[in-house]
Amino acid sequence: MPEVWLPPRVQTLTGGRQQVVVPGATVRQVINNLEREYPGSRELLMDVDEDDLLPGLAVVVDGETSLLGLLERVGEGSEVHFLPAIGGG
């Protein structure tokens, strides 16, 4: 199952755990399954009304910043990070 690295705010819902393992074949599924185990986590990661990640939040899957967001495919052994994108000049 994918290993999800959580931002500090979500860690408040996981008892301080920085990484958790949850099932899911897409980022959306991973977030939905995270919500089942740690209620409240979804709203810290996505805007449910907009059906999108929270503004400014990037998802990094296996070291690669995804440009598909919730639609990004996630593998069985994937690492998923939620990070800010680096804005440039």
Place this chain on the structure above:
Amino acid sequence: MLDYKPNIVLSNEEFNVVGTRPVRPDGADKVTGRARYGADQNLPGLLYGKILRSPHSHAVIKSVDVSEAEALPGVHAVVTSADWPETSRRLSDLAEGAIQNLGFLSTNVLARGKALYKGHAIAAVAAASPHLAEQALELIKVDYEVLPPVLSADEAMAPGAPALHEKLASLSNPALRPGGLLDEDDDTAGSNIANHFEFRLGDVEQGFKDADVIVEKETVTVPVHQGYIEPHAGTAQWGADGKLTIWSSSQGQFTVRDHTARFMGIPVADVKAIPLEIGGGFGAKTVLYVEPVAALLSRKSGHPVKVQMSRKEVFEATGPTSGTKIKVKLGATNEGKLVAAESRLVYEAGAFPGSPVSPGAQCMMAQYDVPNAYLEAYDVVINRPKSAAYRAPGAPASAFAMETAIDELCEKLGMDPLEFRLLNSSKEGVRRVTGPMTPKVGYIETLQALKDHPHYAAPLDGSAAGAEANGVKRRGRGIASGFWGNNTGPASALAVVNSDGSVSLTEGSPDIGGSRAAVSQHLAEALGISMDDIKPQVGDTDSIGFTSNTGGSSATFKSGWAAYEAGQDVKRQMRERAARIWDIPVDDVEYADGVLQHTSDPELRLTFKQLAARQVGTGGPIVGRAGVNPPGAGPSIAVHLVDVEVDTETGKVDVLRYTAVQDAGKAIHPSYVEGQIQGGVVQGIGWALNEEYRFDAQGGMLNSSFLDYRMPISLDLPMIDTVIVEVANPAHPYGLRGVGEVPLVPPLAAVSNAVYDAIGVRMDSLPISPDKVLEALWSKNGQ
């Protein structure tokens, strides 16, 4: 004759056009003065816009009386923020992916309720001449209630500090650089801390326990300006049909369109933004200052209006980079292995949230394999101009702290700083403090290239150890490295095949560093034709699909990729045409090096030009197109070596020799990569030695001209030697990485380390100006 190899290619792929140095398509217009920049747009009936700016750093705007200004003959319109809708200050995600707080952006363009820095725009006038407009500004009466200014992060973070924004939320999310506001019914006191966040990896406490050697230090940088030659300029024309056309110099015509439409409360379809040539941007022209004001004045006056900033306005009202204060602590074993690191970064955002502290923190330690690390970062608003992006925003200041700390660590360990970096460099698969693994990047290869460079082994006459021989002059050598995580983004390209075999390429990235040439090279390589046959242009917002800003070292990566894909589309169509002409299956047609050929019959052969001439009769015009959002930009790495000479009587520091080595992935046009490296180094030397915003006690800038704001010129500098290392980016069709920003990351620390080597005093506060050098020497000598 060079005594080193300037381009070290570590891949085996062969190219025809990629990697060559053709003359830039826009070169002739630029050197003959025909190129049109922001201020060059003229239209019948044009009016001239001027902006009234706040004389106070912090004040309530109680009233603005424009009646006398409006009555002045020749004045056609006077506007304030009351002339456009109040844009929400909640975070919004623009449809095409940019996260912004448009309320803050629009309030920076025209103040609403409060003036938040000296130079903040209050009102604007459109008149028949610039002088009349200036005269009218003097007739505008503004009633201010002056408030105590908050002029540093230390002041802003202190208990009881006056709040710049009553409802500013203190976020804890590094993703939310633009900041956010509390709900109206939330009684929580507003904070000047717009964001506070942290990253953690491993066990930092244990890491420091395991360390044999520890260094701790604090560095300070003050705001510096991007210093582009061309001041901001934009012209707007509101047509009788209600459509708005804007001509301006910017890093993104789509940002000009989208933000102006949002500020004005009109659909983006009603706005057409036409990019003109750009005389430098370096990040700060990703932000709008004058275009929306010109649009507002045009709507009110019924005339086209041009607004052009003076140099003083550029300094006082457009984004410098953040002032910073960074604490860093590093621990290593006696063998030189980095085992723990922690840092506290405080960045001044200026009047609105959004300093680059997040990328500063993320890049700070990214090129090192450090198993235990902790980063804590603050984004703080103060009464100074809103900071704007400046080339690798945030990273030069954090590298200044990190790389000078490493120099101190190496001194304590008695270890060569290059060997230390070779031992501790991150590699593919090493975890970074921010969490993800390091992708493939040529840090070790870049370090090795510097080690092999003759500069590294060259003797440094007159160093501190042997200083007496040189009297009052001391020489020193410094080394520093830098990391930058390049951006990507959406981009579009159109490739129109002409009947003579040339191809008209329209792409969406404003060209600020040679990207038009490099993007054309992508298309020429893809099609197997000559670069001379590509005719590129940067399209306006009605002529090309959405393309995000030229920023984050992304333009050549994303628009080059779009051109590559448009080329594949052209090839596909040409194979279909050849199949139709030869009446064979398309799979029997192959395309290689600009020639279409039957896979088995050598008689069936057409060159690109021959088929281009027959396109109309074989199915109509051939137009290749692409809209992409490519992943895999990959980071960049740079390592710099510098020799300086310090005059211990005057405190002046001269740069004697400078060598910059950088992994470019694949240098599409090596001359422009070298130009980017040299330009970044020069800006970094200026940041290190000369440049600074000097403020009076009330926050007014004291040196808002190029006479008093000292940027280095060619007479101040030696030739900057460059070495391009090519460790191909596996994600890109030709292997490139962005190159424009990372050259500005190492110089601050490299120069500071060299000055220390020369005089034995750590200069931890920039700039390393003569007065500071003398004070440091006097202090060292007990004077």
